[in-house]
Amino acid sequence: MKLKPQTALIHAPRKAPQYINTIQAPLYRASTIIFENTDALFDRHWTDDYDYSYGTHGTPTTFTLGDNMAQIEGGKYCLLAPSGLSAINLVNSCFLSYGDEVWVADNIYGPNMEHLRNLESRYGIQIKVYNSIDVESFQPTPKAKLIWLEAAGSVTLEFPDLVKLVKKAQAHHLLTALDNTWGAGLAFNAFDFSEEHLSVDISVHALTKYPSGGGDILMGSVVTRDQKLHHQLFRMHAIQGIAISGDDAAQVQRSLASMRIRYEHQSKSALYLLNWLKTQNTFAQVLHPADPENISHPFWKATCQTEQSAGLVSVIFQPEYEITTVRRFCDALQLFKLGFSWGGPVSLVMLYDLKTMRVLPQQHLQQGVLVRFCIGLEDTEDLIQDIQQALKTIT
Missing domain, CATH: 3.90.1150.10 (Aspartate Aminotransferase, domain 1)
Structure with missing residues (x-):
């Protein structure tokens, strides 16, 4: 088929090879992703590790960064969000329902508390506050669903008794979510931080801070090791249309080495x-x-x-x-x-x-x-x- 000039600009008859070996991975910018054929369209599922269906689900650029963040933090699965707070809100909106009790440290990241108060007033969750260095102040009831941990806590920098808090949460069948921005996956392993190999369920990280390192990019991550939890989060991630820029992902990826x-x-x-x-x-x-x-x-x-x-x-x-x-x-x-x-x-x-x-x-x-x-x-x-x-x- 002979193409007119305007059409040839969009459907180029000659294309450079797509892959070369470079130090930095290629940058993919995508909303629409082209399927090779109808088999490729229908023989896929949103739970696939790499679901190339639309830009919000991911591209090689965002999946590469997610895989690396999961490795840094000691987890297996990673979802990326436009900011650390967006990543926190994803966890709250995914796991908290009417009447659920959520426990937060008194030194919790302020915007997280503001989001939870909004959920409390609009959707009837119950906020309970504990002292991060006094495990006895954490007294979950049968309504308790989730506990937020911060190591170290915001502003006053208290480091919690993670071992006792996680053990107590597990005994009461609570999900444990750690804001791991301070530790950055480097100070300790959130998924294996004790002699008993204790692990949190979810690690949230503001990639805005150390992974970016430049003070110019907003991004967050949610890392898990449990596939079921990951799929729950991934489903909410898709429903809410959470997505990040491929350019931003490439910038953070570039900074990880240092x-x-x-x-x-x-x-x-x-x-x-x-x-x-x-x-x-x-x-x-x-x-x-x-x-x-x-x-x-x-x-x-x-x-x-x-x-x-x-x-x-x-x-x-x-x-x-x-x-x-x-x-x-x-x-x-x-x-x-x-x-x-x-x-x-x-x-x-x-x-x-x-x-x-x-x-x-x-x-x-x-x-x-x-x-x-x-x-x-x-x-x-x-x-x-x-x-x-x-x-x-x-x-």
């Missing part, structure tokens, strides 16, 4: 900064689970056998420093930029008022305004000098 190196560097920098911060009288308390004086240190030590940790350190200012003063300190920082998230090349700072964030008593925390430092890839001595010059503006 993730461990970046994580180790920021871990060392955070520990170095931790020891210096503890010498400063301005701070009533320095928070990091690797600190032997931290109340949750034994749980971190038992779980993170590599002694790795994310590059986060929080401080609580002495009570005499009011919020307006702490704001001046944050504004005076030059290398630390004011912004949310972490895991990128630029160090970040954020301030919080714990009185508005916590439900349970916090006897292990000092009173005062909290500031969280998120360590980037700068020289640690330069970061210390930056904090020193900012402290001089308020002391």
Whole structure:
């Protein structure tokens, strides 16, 4: 058939070979996927490991990233979402129904709590709050369906007693979902983190942080080892039309090779900064689970056998420093930029008022305004000098 020029542009008669060996995998952008014939169309099922039917289900680019994230985290199956919060919401909407009880740590990621409160008001789920370092505060009833774990917890960085919490959840037949963004699949294996080979059921990860590493991409993942759970999540994933950009997936995939190196560097920098911060009288308390004086240190030590940790350190200012003063300190920082998230090349700072964030008593925390430092890839001595010059503006 002789084609006219316009048609030839769309149905090119000559095509370059599709596959060559390169360091980075080819990038596939797709909404529509072309089936070779009707057999290929009908001899497929959405539960296939690689269901090439439409762009929302996946392409070689997104499946490659998903496979690698499952391997990093010690799981088997992975679903990708447009953000970490989207991945969290996928788990909540998949497994929680009217009347179900969901248990969350008091230091839960704030947007997760907001989503659960929305489900509570609209669909009648029941939110129960526990203290992540006090297993006795976790008292599930027969209505309990799901427990959210964070290791370490948001902002105040308590590391939970994962062993006892998971054992108790399993005894009551609860699903265990771990926000594993802090550990990134590198500090410990969420699917084999104890001598008894204990495992969570679901690991959620904000790939926005360490896997991306650039501070410029939003993405999340949900990793499991159980095929039945994976299929439940995959079905909800498809119903909700959750999908990610092939370009974003390729960018994150490209960054995975350096993730461990970046994580180790920021871990060392955070520990170095931790020891210096503890010498400063301005701070009533320095928070990091690797600190032997931290109340949750034994749980971190038992779980993170590599002694790795994310590059986060929080401080609580002495009570005499009011919020307006702490704001001046944050504004005076030059290398630390004011912004949310972490895991990128630029160090970040954020301030919080714990009185508005916590439900349970916090006897292990000092009173005062909290500031969280998120360590980037700068020289640690330069970061210390930056904090020193900012402290001089308020002391």
